[in-house]
Amino acid sequence: MRAEPGSGRRRTTMTILSSLIGSDYRPAGSAAARALQDVVTDVHLPGSDRYAALTRTSNLTHAISPVAVVEARSPMDVSRTLRLAAAFGTPVAVQGTGHGATEEMRDAILVHTAAFDEVTIHPQERWARVGAGVRWERVLDACAPHGLAALCGSSPDVGVVGLLTGGGLGPVARSHGLSSDTVRAFEVVTGDGVVRRVSATEHPDLFWGLRGGKGSLGIVTAVEIDLVDLPEIYAGGLWFVGDDVDRVLRTWAVWCELLPEEGTTSVAVMRLPDMDPFPEPLRGRVSLHVRFAWTGDPGVGAEMIQAIRSAGDAVLDSVDVMPYHALGDVHADPVDPMPLHETTMLLDDLGPDGVERLVELVGTRARSAQAMVEVRQLGGRVREGDACAFAHRDAAFSVFTIGLMIPEVAQAVTRDAVRIAAGLEPWARSGSLPNFTDTAGRAWADRVFTPLVARRLRALSLAYDPAGVLLAARGVRS
Ligand SMILES: Cc1cc2nc3c(=O)[nH]c(=O)nc-3n(C[C@H](O)[C@H](O)[C@H](O)COP(=O)(O)OP(=O)(O)OC[C@H]3O[C@@H](n4cnc5c(N)ncnc54)[C@H](O)[C@@H]3O)c2cc1C
CATH class of the missing domain: 3.30.465.10 (Uridine Diphospho-n-acetylenolpyruvylglucosamine Reductase; domain 3)
Incomplete structure (x- = not known):
């Protein structure tokens, strides 16, 4: 193919230009960002401290860089932003905490909701x-x-x-x-x-x-x-190490199938580094965290969890009556910003063969690169409730992997996540949970959506967002 006359010169000029202005030069979005300042008060542009604070994300591999952040103070601020963005053809994203960021937002305006604090x-x-x-x-x-x-x-x-x-x-x-x-x-x-x-x-x-x-x-x-x-519940976590990890995991898979719906449970096989702030018995070794929350009579809850207590010698056991507002202690999720690789899948079943495969894939003798592989049991009242766009109420389990994306292990983490997903494939169903998203x-x-749910959302998007301004609608509209 023949180059157009002068095209080489144009490319050189563009290269010089972008190196002068920096790679952050985004003309279309920048015009919208400038215009925004006439219609809403709190607009933060790249380079300001407030912009930096409002664009923090907890997964550092999902950094965001919108053309501007609107710190909305009223629904009218949001409305003005959406209308102006639609006129400029600039997409609009939304964030409250940055825990669930997945998009880079490079050409988008971000509406931040921190000020809606009622x-x-x-x-x-x-x-x-x-x-x-x-x-x-x-x-x-x-x-x-x-x-x-x-x-x-x-x-x-x-x-x-x-x-x-x-x-x-x-x-x-x-x-x-x-x-x-x-x-x-x-x-x-x-x-x-x-x-x-x-x-x-x-x-x-x-x-x-x-x-x-x-x-x-x-x-x-x-x-x-x-x-x-529900002022109180009977809940907490039990931690096992050594040979107990595989043994308790096998028991859990049988036991959870017997659990009445007053009980919600999940397990996480953890490979925590040998460092603070992790509890001493768990550092630098493979451990199993069994989570349990029982909303019925605590006496019956204690009877229920006895099967897990008897399956091994827990090195930590916090299951007891607790105030409901301490519910976060059950999973004790870390929330500090970290570079993470996350994957998620749904299972229709686990059963004896499934748990054997899980032990083989991530148990004590496995060479897994994941910091955590979590299996949550669904079922019970998750299956009930009115119809809504949450498409997988009837899945039996969700599986969630998290690996640390530091250069030394990043490749091993991503390869290992593929290995785990492939290993669990016979028990998997297509689909994923909207909140546990890696894409x-x-x-x-x-x-996340069945074809039917996706079509219905698309029709709603065409009706309520005719200009297609919402960045999050891209998936259902494309
Ligand atoms: C430590 C941890 C534990 C978790 N545990 C669970 C769990 O037990 N169960 C579960 O279901 N999920 C869980 N999640 C996933 C979590 O629900 C999602 O990541 C969720 O999107 C986070 O919402 P956020 O507002 O904190 O994050 P943000 O990054 O602020 O928002 C994430 C997304 O939520 C949507 N959103 C946020 N605000 C608005 C708004 N005002 N209007 C419309 N859409 C909006 C947007 O799509 C946005 O991109 C967990 C996440 C973390 C980090």
Whole structure:
């Protein structure tokens, strides 16, 4: 092919230009960012301290660099941002904590919800109104004096709305269902910039789509959730090391199938480094963390967990009656920013053959490069609840791997994750949970939604976001 006359010179000029301005020069988005400053007050541009603070992500391999951050203070700020972005053809993303970032956001405007910080508890009627910037910890603390519980996930550091828009599979999910089943109403700004109240009776189509569809239909500014009368639970974790790891894992796989739905459980095979802040008995060795939360009579819960206690000598055992607001202790998830490689899959079954394969893949004698391989049992009331865009209520287990992406082991971690997924393939089903995501865009939507759910979300997106301004809708629209 013949080069166009002058094309070499143009390329040279562009190269000199971009080296002068830096690789951060993004003309289309930058024009939108400048215009934004006329319509909303708190716009933060790259280089400012506030921009740096609001673009932090907890997985350091998912750094984000939007053209601008709007620190929204009202639904109208969100509306103005969406309308202006649509006029410029600039996509808009949303973030509350940075725990679930998957997109680079290079050409997008980010709406940050930190300033939506309302938590109002209505103890008599047992519901709460929560701003989109609030993390679960604040809701749990506000509910505690009333003996009430909000259905959070395993980590109270996660954002309320981020979790709820992905369904939300928490430590008491089998007895109380998906967290998103507790949503009464959303206050949301849909992609067309319209502020709407959405509930089972107001825009029921959006109510279906916002529970499981993540941010693909709109930017939620507040949510109303039902609370549960649950001041205390019988819960905690047991840790095993050495030969007990494989033995207890085998027992757990049989035992969890017998567990009534008052019990929710998961296991995590951990390979923790030999360093602070990890507890001494777990450092530098393979360990098994059995998590258990029982919402029925504690005496029966103690009877239930006895099978696990008898299967090995736990080096740590925190299972006891605890206040519900301490629920984060059950999984004790670390939340410090780290470079991580995460994968996720769903299983239809585990059974004796499945657990043997799991032991072979990640047990004490396996050479696994993952820091954690977690298996959560689903079932129970996760299967119930109204229809919504959460597409895999009937899966039996979820598997989640996390490896540390430091240069020395990064290649081994990614190869090993593929090995584990391939090894569990006979028990797997296609699909994934919206909140446990290792991908973005089309690949994410293809895994998380069934074709039917994806088509319905796409139709809603065309209706409520005609310009396709929401970055999170890319997956369902492509
Ligand atoms: C330590 C840890 C433990 C976890 N445990 C669980 C668990 O037990 N169960 C579970 O289901 N998930 C769990 N997750 C996954 C978590 O629910 C998702 O990562 C979730 O997206 C985080 O939401 P966020 O608001 O904190 O993160 P953010 O990064 O702020 O948001 C992530 C995404 O959520 C959506 N979102 C956030 N805010 C809004 C909004 N205002 N409007 C519309 N969409 C919005 C967007 O799609 C956004 O990209 C865990 C994550 C971590 C880090």
